[in-house]
Amino acid sequence: xxxxTLRLKITLFLLFFCVxxxxxxxxxxxxxxxxxxxxxxxxxxxxxxxxxxYAANASLDYYLTPFTTLGAEVQKGKLEGGENNTxxxxxxxxxxxxxxxxxxxxxSARDLNHPFFKSIRGLYTGAGVGIIKNNVDxxxxxxxxxxxKEVIFPFNAGINFYFLNHWGYSRFILNLNIQATISLEDGxxxxxxxxxxxxxxxxxxxxxxxxxxxxxxxxxxx
Numbered sequence: 001x002x003x004x005t006l007r008l009k010i011t012l013f014l015l016f017f018c019v020x021x022x023x024x025x026x027x028x029x030x031x032x033x034x035x036x037x038x039x040x041x042x043x044x045x046x047x048x049x050x051x052x053x054y055a056a057n058a059s060l061d062y063y064l065t066p067f068t069t070l071g072a073e074v075q076k077g078k079l080e081g082g083e084n085n086t087x088x089x090x091x092x093x094x095x096x097x098x099x100x101x102x103x104x105x106x107x108s109a110r111d112l113n114h115p116f117f118k119s120i121r122g123l124y125t126g127a128g129v130g131i132i133k134n135n136v137d138x139x140x141x142x143x144x145x146x147x148x149k150e151v152i153f154p155f156n157a158g159i160n161f162y163f164l165n166h167w168g169y170s171r172f173i174l175n176l177n178i179q180a181t182i183s184l185e186d187g188x189x190x191x192x193x194x195x196x197x198x199x200x201x202x203x204x205x206x207x208x209x210x211x212x213x214x215x216x217x218x219x220x221x222x
Contacts, residue, residue: 027109027219028064030169030212035059037175037208044201045189047088049156051080066219067102067121073128073154079188087139088189094181096130096154099189109222121171122160129153132183136190148187150154155180160210175209179203 038056055077061069072095079090104112104121111117131149136146158177162170179205188200 005049006086021098026067027222028169028216029063029219031063031173031217032200032214033061033063033172033173033210033212034206035061035175035210037177037206038115039177039204039206041077041079041202041204043081043090043188043203044198045081045088046186046198046200047081047083047086047189049081051081051082051170054186055206057206057208059208061210062099063217065105065217065221067105067124069126069130071098072096072098073098073130075204077204081189083138084140085141088136090136091189092135092188093133094130094154094216095126096127096151096152098128100124100126100156102160107222112222120159120215122162124158126156126157127139127153128156131183132181132188134187134190138190146187146190148185148204150183150185150187152184154180155182169212170218171212173212175206175210177204177206177208177210179206 028190036058041053041055042050044050055075057073057075059071059073061071075094077092079092082088101124103122103123107117107121112121132150132152134148138144138146156173156177156179161174163172165171180201183200186200188202
């Protein structure tokens with residue numbers, strides 16, 4: 001009996017030591033996420049007037065940590081603009097790769113238990129690189145078509161809202177995202193102004209749903 005009491009005391013001491021030294025301060029998270037979204041586009045190109053159009057996307061993300069991701073995204077939609085007798089409609093497709101870092105990456109476990117910091121842990125910024133495939137119809141006296149491919153750089157900012165399952169893991173995510181994409185060439189509007197020195201830019205404002213899945217990672221920082 002004395003030996004049993006001694007073992008119990010040693011076990012309790014070791015447990016207390018581990019907890020106080022943060023050895024158990026860790027959490028699990030899903031390593032993969034798939035998602036889809038829909039939203040509005042507008043373009044800053046060689047025409048003074050831009051029109052609101054729409055696009056949709058699909059994404060796959062890999063979580064390096066609960067708050068840092070590497071991802072791939074495909075996007076399909078329309079970009080429109082023009083004035084007077086010169087207008088364009090670009091039915092475009094993109095394939096991009098990106099990385100995102102969330103506010104939660106810079107928070108401790110104590111911060112994440114605070115209501116305010118917990119509510120903003122899903123804020124993020126990110127950047128990437130990819131290709132856009134332009135398929136442009138231009139109305140300028142006659143209607144003609146133009147096709148091209150260009151290198152693009154998307155920049156993202158947004159927020160995730162997390163929905164926990166009964167195990168306490170984030171399974172579903174509501175995503176709000178603003179994406180500004182810069183093209184290295186001038187084919188989004190078919191280079192309607194050959195004297196322009198500005199690269200084409202378009203924005204994509206989207207609302208999406210993400211689903212987390214796959215093996216669980218271990219976050220030792222929190």
